[in-house]
């Protein structure tokens with residue numbers, strides 16, 4: 155691994171229900187080094203946000219969790235972990251030769267879209283001691299060599315886009331490298347740079363879209379994402395509202 159600490163300590167599992175759950179269980183008893191990487195080629199019960207599932211065909215995709223100790227973050231600015239993780243996944247996608255032909259975007263809060271289809275998702279689970287984050291488990295799922303997806307997922311993979319097979323280890327190394335660069339920026343307080351980078355890559359910024367809010371469909375303009383990670387939407391009357399993840403649904 156060409157990194158300082160992310161991936162220096164690596165746990166590979168032939169099969170596991172969820173790399174995130176495995177990391178969280180392990181952290182109850184073991185003080186894992188910052189940057190510990192847990193990955194598997196067969197995740198059988200992958201988790202998404204708020205009870206959603208993450209499906210990944212065995213041996214074909216990247217399913218990994220990285221343990222960080224961002225004790226420098228307060229509860230107010232913890233969304234920066236989502237930002238840097240999404241940016242790192244974006245950077246990995248942008249690295250491929252064919253990337254210039256792709257439209258790569260970050261869909262709030264931290265999905266990765268290529269040509270408007272989901273290629274990656276992020277699930278961050280934190281453990282706290284008092285107000286501060288103790289450990290942060292950064293779970294990342296990227297679709298790499300899988301070709302078939304249930305149509306309702308509106309998903310894609312690197313192989314589907316390029317007709318090429320990718321070396322999962324190589325992709326994992328790239329991801330660790332990118333995450334380390336972005337995490338060090340965060341640790342060095344480069345909030346403005348991270349914000350600008352995230353907004354530049356944000357899907358649907360400054361466009362009108364239909365969102366579902368309190369079971370109603372509303373046409374709203376996506377203005378920005380606040381420092382705390384709320385989605386800022388404006389209605390036709392010029393009124394602006396901030397929403398958290400559980401309050402707003404994208405409509406496709």
Ligand code: BT5
Nearest residue numbers: 172174200201202203206208209218275276293294295309
């Ligand atoms: C996510 O949740 O996108 C977070 C996914 C995180 C997965 C990683 S894998 C390693 C680590 N260990 C875990 O157990 N999880 C993490 P969310 O935004 O809630 O999106 C979940 C939704 O994406 C599902 O409800 C499906 O609609 C869709 N989905 C499921 N599998 C998919 C796939 N392979 N590709 C694209 N979309 C998928």
